[in-house]
Amino acid sequence: MNNLMRKILLKRSVYSFSANLLREEDLMAILEEGKQLSNVVNNQAWHFTAIQNKVVMKKFAELNAYFAIKTGTDDRTISGRNISKIIDNISTLLVISGSGDIKYTEDAASTLFGSMMLAADSYGVKSCWLGTRESMLEENSEAISQLLQIPEEYTPLCVGGFGYPIDDTDVKVTYLDSVVKIIR
Template sequence: MNETLNTILKRRSCRIFKEDKIDKSILKEIIKAGTYAPSAMNQQPWHFTVISNKELLDKISFDTKEIAKNHPLEYIRGYATNEKFHIFYNAPSIILISHMENAYEPKVDCAAATENILLAATSFGIGSCWVEFVSYLFKKETEISKKYVEKLEIPSGYKPIHAIALGYSKLDNIPVPKHKENTVNFID
């Protein structure tokens, strides 16, 4: 089978990670894949912040959950009030993805970069999970969000939108989720 297609078919969202750190040279290669994503007008409106500090990841998780406790959706509040829930699933590293606020299609562009990163991680045998929950920390400009933007050295004009949890999976085989049927039409 084609190597790229094989990687795509193997990729799964991992939520149970080993504590083992990922070598920085591998993290750099994974991020490089993100920078090669297509973007509208080639703006490349992304910024990647790699965090491998457990105390900082725990603090971000805690503060995000505190904000999400006031979310209008009950199931989000359920995650936020669950003491065992860690928004990054205790992964040893994350990549926080920020987008240039005045770009043409920054969320779409960052989604393409995110998928490249997820596939690159899979190609290195590293588990990954796209984490949207962290966006609650940055949706509104608050004192706490400003503190994190400064601490994480997010460039001016950029806004964090989601993250990718990365680490070696504790599970050998994550089951394939059921795929929807009838999602493709061919018109010749």
């Protein structure tokens, strides 16, 4: 199995990270690789906002309907984890914004983040994709853009987290023949 295929098969979202911020060289390498990827209309109309400030992350969470916890007993989850705790465990939150025809760039932003997840793995950085404009960013898009100082011509489209894992246990590949059906 080649290295890229192995990375793809073993890629898993991580929701618990060490408290260490990403090393500057790791963050810049991941962002640089992301900048090199183009969107579906091939105009590379991206703006990246990497947030490492916990106060700003909390304000982002408060503005975000998906993360906002209205009561202390909210039990909404992502992969069985309480979403109110996810932001606390991320060392770097990345918001990918796009310009132009949002119809195409919104899907491309999530694809881009997926590619950046694979790139991050090369540096020992793990990640989790958290959501899109529709599920997370649309409701308070203007306030989020102001908080994150996103240029006016860009729209927040995708958000995810990066960090160093607490436990780097190897993931076992499970082959399930029952999940594939070929109709000829």
